[in-house]
Amino acid sequence: MSEGRPLRLLGLHGYRQSERRFRQRTGALRKALRGRAELVAVSAPHPVPGGGEDDDDDNGDDPPRGWWFSGPGTFEAGEVAAAPAGLEESLSAVAAALAEHGPFDGLLGFSQGAALAAMVCALRARGDPRFPVAFAILVAGFASRAPAHGHFYREPIALPTLHVVGDADAVIAAPLSRELAQHFVEPVVLTHPGGHFVPAAAPQKKAYLDFLDRFRPGQGQAEPLGAGAV
Numbered sequence: 001m002s003e004g005r006p007l008r009l010l011g012l013h014g015y016r017q018s019e020r021r022f023r024q025r026t027g028a029l030r031k032a033l034r035g036r037a038e039l040v041a042v043s044a045p046h047p048v049p050g051g052g053e054d055d056d057d058d059n060g061d062d063p064p065r066g067w068w069f070s071g072p073g074t075f076e077a078g079e080v081a082a083a084p085a086g087l088e089e090s091l092s093a094v095a096a097a098l099a100e101h102g103p104f105d106g107l108l109g110f111s112q113g114a115a116l117a118a119m120v121c122a123l124r125a126r127g128d129p130r131f132p133v134a135f136a137i138l139v140a141g142f143a144s145r146a147p148a149h150g151h152f153y154r155e156p157i158a159l160p161t162l163h164v165v166g167d168a169d170a171v172i173a174a175p176l177s178r179e180l181a182q183h184f185v186e187p188v189v190l191t192h193p194g195g196h197f198v199p200a201a202a203p204q205k206k207a208y209l210d211f212l213d214r215f216r217p218g219q220g221q222a223e224p225l226g227a228g229a230v
Helices: 019-025 027-033 087-101 112-125 147-153 174-181 202-215
Strands: 007-012 037-042 106-110 135-139 161-166 188-192
Touching (some): 027 037, 027 202, 037 087, 106 112, 112 135, 112 174, 161 174, 188 202
Parallel strands (some): 106 135, 135 161, 161 188
16 A cells, blocks of 8 residues: 555445435535545445435435335334344445455445444454455444344444544434444544534544544554543
């Protein structure tokens, strides 16, 4: 790796989004990371019945998508789903994206995409060779309540993570994101006063860059920083 190379992040969008929709909503973030990290998003494999996040934003060529369902064609983050569907296909899709469009240094997930990224981190920490990533940024993440997914959280996940928590998030409440962070070894937690979006104002930009600088070529593979808030 050449020392000046920007890091490459695989972006995992939220439920009812898509690669295009996620790209549209992360323009400020991509600008904040310019020259330091490149964000390349991928669409989830499962179309979601009904419209997208915005009814007037629906597009037959770009349907809203999800990474897994807690019920038939539906998803609720807090649901204790007895028969969640679609996760294995999504893990395979992430593995394929890492192989086909890589190499990638880390993951950046939002909402359901952050929950999926956390699962990928757990598999990576166990040595799964399909997921060669070194870190993750998890925005508005949560731990799946489905008992079938409980194995992802049984052991502390030893992969560096930055957890971005919105105090006013009405979709994924801040305690859910903080709970996810507790499943990781020495997580870094970034709190912002906003809601359900990827923040990129000056304080968040500094936190992103400080975290990413741990993994830049020439910096070493980052001795773990102490857990804490920024």
